[in-house]
Amino acid sequence: MSTTKTNLLGLDSQAITAHFAAMGEKPFRARQVLAWIHQRGAQDFATMTDIAKGLRQRLEEEAVIEAPRIVGDSVSQDGTRKWLLKVDGKNAVEAVFIPEPSRGTLCVSSQAGCTLDCAFCATGKQGFNRNLTRAEIIGQLWLAERLLTEATPKRSPAGQARHVSNVVFMGMGEPMLNLEEMIPALRLMLDDRAYGLSRRRVTVSTSGVVPGMDRLAAECPVALAVSLHAADDRLRDQLVPLNRKYPLKQLLAACNRYLERAPRDFITFEYVLLEGVNDSEAQAKALCGIAKQVPCKFNLIPFNPFRGTEFRRSSPDAQRRFAEVLQHAGLIATTRRTRGEAIDAACGQLAGRIADRTRRAELRA
Numbered sequence: 001m002s003t004t005k006t007n008l009l010g011l012d013s014q015a016i017t018a019h020f021a022a023m024g025e026k027p028f029r030a031r032q033v034l035a036w037i038h039q040r041g042a043q044d045f046a047t048m049t050d051i052a053k054g055l056r057q058r059l060e061e062e063a064v065i066e067a068p069r070i071v072g073d074s075v076s077q078d079g080t081r082k083w084l085l086k087v088d089g090k091n092a093v094e095a096v097f098i099p100e101p102s103r104g105t106l107c108v109s110s111q112a113g114c115t116l117d118c119a120f121c122a123t124g125k126q127g128f129n130r131n132l133t134r135a136e137i138i139g140q141l142w143l144a145e146r147l148l149t150e151a152t153p154k155r156s157p158a159g160q161a162r163h164v165s166n167v168v169f170m171g172m173g174e175p176m177l178n179l180e181e182m183i184p185a186l187r188l189m190l191d192d193r194a195y196g197l198s199r200r201r202v203t204v205s206t207s208g209v210v211p212g213m214d215r216l217a218a219e220c221p222v223a224l225a226v227s228l229h230a231a232d233d234r235l236r237d238q239l240v241p242l243n244r245k246y247p248l249k250q251l252l253a254a255c256n257r258y259l260e261r262a263p264r265d266f267i268t269f270e271y272v273l274l275e276g277v278n279d280s281e282a283q284a285k286a287l288c289g290i291a292k293q294v295p296c297k298f299n300l301i302p303f304n305p306f307r308g309t310e311f312r313r314s315s316p317d318a319q320r321r322f323a324e325v326l327q328h329a330g331l332i333a334t335t336r337r338t339r340g341e342a343i344d345a346a347c348g349q350l351a352g353r354i355a356d357r358t359r360r361a362e363l364r365a
């Protein structure tokens with residue numbers, strides 16, 4: 001990455017306006033450049049034909065538009081496309097695009113690795129290196145739109161203006177531990193002059209970082225998903241170690257506070273089904289008790305085994321029975337169709353390549 005020039009890719013509307021003001025340029029110039037970068041995918045100032053030549057030259061000297069470098073690009077049979085993105089000399093993260101008839105969902109990463117070490121998670125096993133910058137976060141969306149447009153210039157089959165209609169922060173990392181960089185990136189996603197995504201179509205997923213949930217609600221509320229995975233503290237302590245710091249009672253209270261400002265009137269609870277661990281009918285009934293405390297929907301995720309894991313995917317029968325207990329209680333529970341498995345792009349399989357500063361992977365070996 002360049003160090004001397006300013007990377008305009010990560011500047012939200014306020015920041016790019018301030019940057020242009022410091023250059024002695026008017027706010028409308030900042031707005032024009034913002035639109036060139038994010039709406040038209042421009043990387044080269046020379047292509048910004050409605051910007052005065054002198055300013056273009058100055059921008060070339062002082063600024064860059066620099067996204068992570070693509071080092072892997074694979075497409076699975078179901079159309080799911082996964083990119084491995086190099087963010088520095090040592091670390092690469094993953095982003096995945098999942099096309100569906102009515103929408104296109106981009107799953108993005110917020111950190112290189114993760115500090116939290118959830119028991120069933122491939123990312124957690126890789127350890128942690130660093131937070132991604134705002135340019136690296138928004139750069140995943142910027143790149144995806146550019147590459148998908150190159151592949152299919154006609155845009156999506158559903159006729160949306162863009163290929164990506166939904167963004168979910170369910171790739172590598174715990175977004176709530178990187179809000180300093182996440183919030184400007186989220187603002188760009190929502191900004192009509194950039195990507196113009198609806199707050200309801202941008203989902204941040206957390207394993208339950210309570211102070212982060214409160215901050216996100218106050219500063220940039222978008223849809224919220226919570227990785228629940230257990231209905232009692234004893235099991236959740238094992239599966240999601242962060243639960244020892246923010247146990248279920250605190251987490252559920254934070255969910256209800258979040259809903260006061262959220263763009264949706266429910267929280268999505270993610271629940272990965274692990275054979276013989278959390279997939280019994282009694283555990284499904286316990287989840288119904290949680291649903292009485294927080295308006296919610298359940299997203300049941302068949303576990304995707306990865307090398308070295310001790311967990312197994314619940315049988316189709318167990319998955320069905322579990323969902324039925326919730327549904328018979330009047331709850332909305334959908335079982336996520338596993339997509340992109342052949343390219344390791346299904347949930348909990350995003351691993352990237354991390355120079356582990358925590359030495360977690362090494363200590364395990």
Ligand code: SF4
Nearest residue numbers: 114117118121124173
């Ligand atoms: S599930 Fe999420 S929070 Fe837990 S280790 Fe994996 S990436 Fe981190």
